[in-house]
Amino acid sequence: MTRSLWFFLKVGLLVALAVWLVQRPGTVTIDWQGWLIEMRVAVLAALLLGIAMLAALGYRLWLALRSGPGAFGRRRRANRRDKGYRALTQGMVAVAAGDAEAARRYARQAEGLLNEPPLTLLLSAQAAQLQGDDQAARKYFQAMLKRRETEFLGLRGLLTQALKRGDRVEALEHARRAQQLQPKAEWPAVALVELEAASGHWIEAEAALDRAQRAKAIPADLARHRRAVLLVEESRQDAAEGRLEEALQGAQKAHDLNPASVAAAVQLAMLRARTGNVKAAGKVLEQAWRAGPHPDLARAWGAVAGLDDPLALVKRQEELLRLGPDCAEAHLALGEAALKARLWGVSRMHLEKARALAPTARVHRLLADLAQAEQGDGPAYRDALARLATAAPDPAWVCRSCGSTALGWSAVCRHCGGFDTLDWTVPGALPRLGAGSDDGPTALVSPTTHPRSADPHASGPPTAADQRLAPLL
Ligand SMILES: [Zn+2]
Structure with a gap:
């Protein structure tokens, strides 16, 4: 609009000038170096205008010739980049819409057009995952490990895949490396606590819990609850290996952290009785019983007396x-x-x-x-x-992850390997976690409802509990 206005203004000015010259007739005489040129003013004006136009055209041509090849290359590169980003955007949209085929196609296009491996690798991995091609996704995740800016994301993808396969050893390695890379990140911190615990590494799990707490990746009350769970298991291990003093200290700490824990109360009472303090053992159980009667407490009440x-x-x-x-x-x-x-x-x-x-x-x-x-x-x-x-x-120790019932409490579900998933409840009354769920990264933290908890470890087949640890990219 502005351009055409400008154009008409210029034409108008020229016409006005021409009219003005025509209305004022006359001649111009040029006497130069023996040359005598005589012409009408209007002709001279037209001549000057023509020369100015030719000069402007020549200057433009000279500029175009000078920067020709570079400008062409730049335009071409810009075009490719535009197309690449368009393919990338369309690919992301396809991923969000769950269209695996389109996602793969756009990923390939973007890969060819853009020199942005962090973005194209991520899209390619997502597209492969969407197509169910775990091998291709793994290849992309591994390629992501080689670049500093994508390493963390690649580890997350590989961790997810390892959990899906049930390979907790590999998952643990990825979680450790991810935490080293970003000590303040939430998901590696929480995943490490669960994976170390699921592997029966109680001390390492406790250290991971410390780090998760420092990184504020885990709510304080959940951290306290989980520390008590880990301490009960540590205490059981110490007791089984004859370190009664350490076992007693651990059980006392667990009981102090979570007085409502049946497991901690039973463990502490049994150890007190074992170290000759039956009265103190009775006191612990009495206190726990008043807080909430439980068959495990009743059994321990009889057992500590040694009758x-x-x-x-x-x-x-x-x-x-x-x-x-x-x-x-x-x-x-x-x-x-x-x-x-x-x-x-x-x-x-x-x-x-x-x-x-x-x-x-x-x-x-x-x-x-x-x-x-x-x-x-x-x-x-x-x-x-x-x-x-x-x-x-009757109520029983039920895993809220896989729904299986355990004979006694343990920190890790013997069936699915989920950490801190056993609740004292009526079987079938709990909604199951994980199964068929599509949990995102925030689902790494288990729900904070822990009615009652009580004992040791196991490693079972990978299942729904692991899926909670499996944040998809
Ligand atoms: Zn389970």
């Missing part, structure tokens, strides 16, 4: 009942002890009270055992079995 006589054990469990008379757990523990001591009447009385308070499978199983012990496989036993078949399930 062989079944009748003495009945007396011991009666003390537990005195801590809370309407406690189903206490009646159940006492009913079971009485059953072992062949005190049928006492056993029946407490089991019936437990059934009235919480009619779950465990009490029905003990009632069936009692009926069988008293009257053999008669009608009473069969009736008890029928009631058992329809009884509500």
